Amino acid sequence: MIKYSNGKSYSPKQIKKSDDKKTVSLKRHLSSANRGMDLEGDINSSNEYYKEHDLCLITKRPTPINVVKVDYSKGAIITNAYFEKQSTxxxxxxxxxxxxxxxxxxxxxxxxxxLANISKHQIAHLKHVLEHGGIAFFIIEFVTKDEVYLLDAKYVIEFYENGNRKSIPYETFLSVGHKIKRGYAPRLDYLPIVEKIYVKN
Amino acid sequence: MIKYSNGKSYSPKQIKKSDDKKTVSLKRHLSSANRGMDLEGDINSSNEYYKEHDLCLITKRPTPINVVKVDYSKGAIITNAYFEKQSTxxxxxxxxxxxxxxxxxxxxxxxxxxLANISKHQIAHLKHVLEHGGIAFFIIEFVTKDEVYLLDAKYVIEFYENGNRKSIPYETFLSVGHKIKRGYAPRLDYLPIVEKIYVKN
Known part of the structure; x- marks a missing residue:
């Protein structure tokens, strides 16, 4: 909890439960320093919003961790483990x-x-998703532009497998990507795009 | 690798790559002691089979772990962490x-x-899945009977929320469950049941 000079205090819980405009702008102010650094947080909170409003159910896969040693004398404390590469x-x-x-x-x-930070395993996984009729895409943020796009996985796979390029040009996002609207709740409203390009047509 | 008196050796890799009947029966022999103790392994290998044969794509969520301390001096070794309860x-x-x-x-x-080892969060999660038109079920093994059943999540939710009972009678599995066939590959062939009860009709 953060105490302010006006005697009022700020807590994240307070924001979650309140629609008060002041609280909202306070939160935005507090997070503006991290603008562009918290794509994951924005997506998680949007998913939470979608769940609470019965719009869809999207969950984040936990980070895979390889556990080497567990100390059971203190009630299953992991004392040696390492992060594994996400294969999905x-x-x-x-x-x-x-x-x-x-x-x-x-x-x-x-x-x-x-494309350097996308693994071969992830591309293979997304190809399987498409094969089985699933909806597969990337949400990509251009941090310095403060722009976030939804891009169908097939384009990423094409660029990845083409081999001539090591990146996807910004213009591709403008032509075949879909810009995601930023807001307060949800912070990244990507679901209307999913509805429009995958479900409605 | 296990060395045998006949001079031959056994390695799990060998089994994976070979269709040789002897190797297969050796594997079954070796695993028979754990019969009924490795439901997760059976499901994982069945999912692997389904993936390789382009039948479906089912992945296991990593165990959620709360990382408290990471030692970066040795290349990101986790030195303090604990298991979190699976909420999905x-x-x-x-x-x-x-x-x-x-x-x-x-x-x-x-x-x-x-029903004791099913959490409230899991029930809430499965209700959301059903609300959004997803297919949700349990795969439950009666270890001492060596029988595995697929049971639609709605029955589990009903029993869980009914409150009068703390368990689902075996008879319920016989009447509304679907017995899953055991085999070599896939070891637990649950997909034809999914096809029959959720997709075909």
Whole structure:
């Protein structure tokens, strides 16, 4: 909890339960320093919003960790473990019965999204999702532009497998991507895009 | 690797790559001591089989772990962490575009499946899955009977919320459950049941 000079205090819980405009702007102010650094947080809170409003159910896969040693004398404390590479994607879930699967990434580049931080395993996973009729995409943030796009996985797979390029040009996002609207709740409203491009048509 | 008196050796890798009948029966022999103790392994290998044969894509969610301390001096070794309770289910994925979500549990009881090891959060999660048109079920093994059943989540939710009972009688599995065939590959062939009760009709 943060105490302010006016004697009022701020707590995240307070914000969650209140629609008060002042509280909202306070929260935005507090988080503006991290603008562009918290794509994951924005997606998680949007998913929470969608769940609470019965719009869809998307969950984040836990980070895979390889546990080497557990100390049971203190009630199962893990004392030796290491992070494993995610072989699938960060998010999946269900919308109107359909399977949804996506990965979220950020780039500081202004001109293109580098493919270096997408693994072969993730591309293989997304190809399988598409094969089985699932909805697969990326949510990619151009941090310095403060712009977030939804891009169907097939384009990323194409660029990844083409081999001539090591990045996807920004122009591709403008032409075949879909800009996601930022807001307060949900913070990244990507579901209307999913509805429009995958479900409605 | 295990060395045998006939000079031959056994390695799990060898089994995976070979269809040789002897190797197969050796594996079955070796695992028979653990019969009924490895439901998770059976499901994982069945999912692997389904993936390799392009039948569906079901992945296991990693165990959620809360990381307290990481030692970066040795290259990101986790030195303090603890297991968190799974608030969703163990498995989800896609079959013919449809979202699938399930939890696997075992019981040593011969007469009923106790609801004690299913959490409130898991029930809430499965209700959301059903609300959004997803396919949700349990795979439950009666270890002492060596029988495995697929039971639609709605029955488990009903029993869980009814409150009068703390377990689901074995008879319920016989009447509304679906017995899963055991085999070599896949070891637990639950997909034809999913096809029959959720997709075909």
């Amino acid at each position: 994607t960060d998010y999946n879930g269900v919308y109107k019965g359909r399977y949804i699967d996506f990965e979220a990434k950020q780039t500081k580049s202004k001109t293109s999204f580098p | 289910t163990d498995y989800n994925g896609v079959y013919k575009g449809r979202y699938i979500d399930f939890e696997a549990k075992q019981t040593k009881s011969k007469t009923s499946f106790p």
